[in-house]
Amino acid sequence: MKIAPEELLRQHNLSLTAVRLALLEALHANPHSDAARIFDVVHNKIAAASKQAIYNNLNTLVECGIVREIKPKGQASLYETRTGDNHHHIVCRSCAGVFDTDCHDCAPCLTPKDSHGFVIDEAEVIFWGVCPSCQNNHNSKGKNNAEC
Amino acid sequence: MKIAPEELLRQHNLSLTAVRLALLEALHANPHSDAARIFDVVHNKIAAASKQAIYNNLNTLVECGIVREIKPKGQASLYETRTGDNHHHIVCRSCAGVFDTDCHDCAPCLTPKDSHGFVIDEAEVIFWGVCPSCQNNHNSKGKNNAEC
DNA sequence: TTAAAAATTTTGAATCAATCAAAATTATTT
DNA sequence: AAATAATTTTGATTGATTCAAAATTTTTAA
Structure with missing residues (x-):
């Protein structure tokens, strides 16, 4: 977030309320938080x-593009104030930790093989894997292969 | 799904129950359905x-890799029986319709700019845009720009 | 500066999506 | 055919989110 929250809100014709400002501050300090954590x-x-x-503010701010929502499987919606740069995310399959990773390009940074006549405006990418911490835990505790 | 559901379930040591078989059939006929629709x-x-x-079966089948779960924003979890080919999805911002699009490569078909030490095993891509139907509706009804 | 209007918050209830757990039933194995 | 294991049914519960009315706060206009 490059400009002051107050200015950003004014640009979008939104009232400067205490809760709204506190939410933006909380989210700036704790990116990828869900609604419960922000609360x-x-x-x-x-x-x-x-x-x-x-909830009301998250919906409003997402709609305005001031806040971005992501929804990794297995988690509630997560939010962040880092918007406008089309970055992607990496999510750990073990601890559910979420990290940012820059995009190579502007949106949409990819094109589908078959666009089905769509006008595409964004390619949302989530990289799934295991983070360094969980890799270390896994190795030191021995493999717990789920039989399936 | 290239082999019979019965064989697939046997390969995964899962019982052949009526509900389970009916679910797989329903999902094969109606890909990208949520739990309510499948029910x-x-x-x-x-x-x-x-x-x-x-719900029990969806969880079990997803865990086994027989069914794939996707979770586009604004929708409940969606499921499909097309698995194992790392295909991606296109979602319409207007009608929430979901379509498949083939992947160019094997998983992970992309690499993050900064992997943060993760071992990455999948790049989940959702292309967002507007489908041909909604493009036509939009144009014929005039633009309804949300001021924000 | 004050009043009016509009936006937002608070409060409590409700809905939706999904899970929990015990009892009953069904599928598989012996 | 009986025993065992898996799964389903049933009813309750939880977590995430929305609904809606009343109260409060913020902004705008006078």
Whole structure:
């Protein structure tokens, strides 16, 4: 987020409310958080803050493009303030940790083999794998292969 | 799905139950369905079928790799029987329709700019855009730009 | 500066998607 | 055919999210 949150909100004709500003600050400090985590952080700062306001604001801010939503399998929706650069994500299959990785190109950075007549505007990429921490845990504890 | 469902289940040491077979058939006929839709189709065939069994089976079949789960934003989890070929998806921002598109390569077909020490095994790609139907609807009804 | 209007928050309820767990039933193995 | 294991059914519950009315806050206009 390169400009002040207040200015960003003004540019989108959104009121500068305490909850909204606290949410943006919380999300800037804790990227890839879900609504419950954001609520916890905001609630520590504003005791009267409600979960409903968090959901309302997340929906509004995503709609405006101020906040980005991602939805990895196995997790609730996650949010981040890093927007506009078409970056991608890496998610650990073991600990569910989420990390950013820059994109090579502008959106859409890829084209489908068959676009089915779609006008494509974005290629959302999630890389799945195992993070260094979980690789170390896995090796030191021996393999726990799920039989299937 | 190139081999018979019965054989596939046997290969994975799974019982051949009526609900399970009906689910696979329903999903083969209706790819990219959510659990509710799958339940509707199965329920038409087996009146006593329960939603719990649908969820249990989906979880089991996804874990075995017989069924694939995708989770586009704004929708519940969707499922499909087309597995093992690392294909990608195109989702319409307007009608939420989901379509397959072949992958250029084997998994992982892409590499992140910075892998953060991860061992990457898959690049999940969702192309977002507007489908031909919704493009036509949009144009004939005039633009409804959301101010934001 | 004050009042009005609009936006947002709070509050409590509800819905949706999915899970939990015990009992019953079905499929497989012996 | 009986025993065992897997699965389904049933009803309850949880987590994630939405709904809606009333209250409060922010912005705008006078």
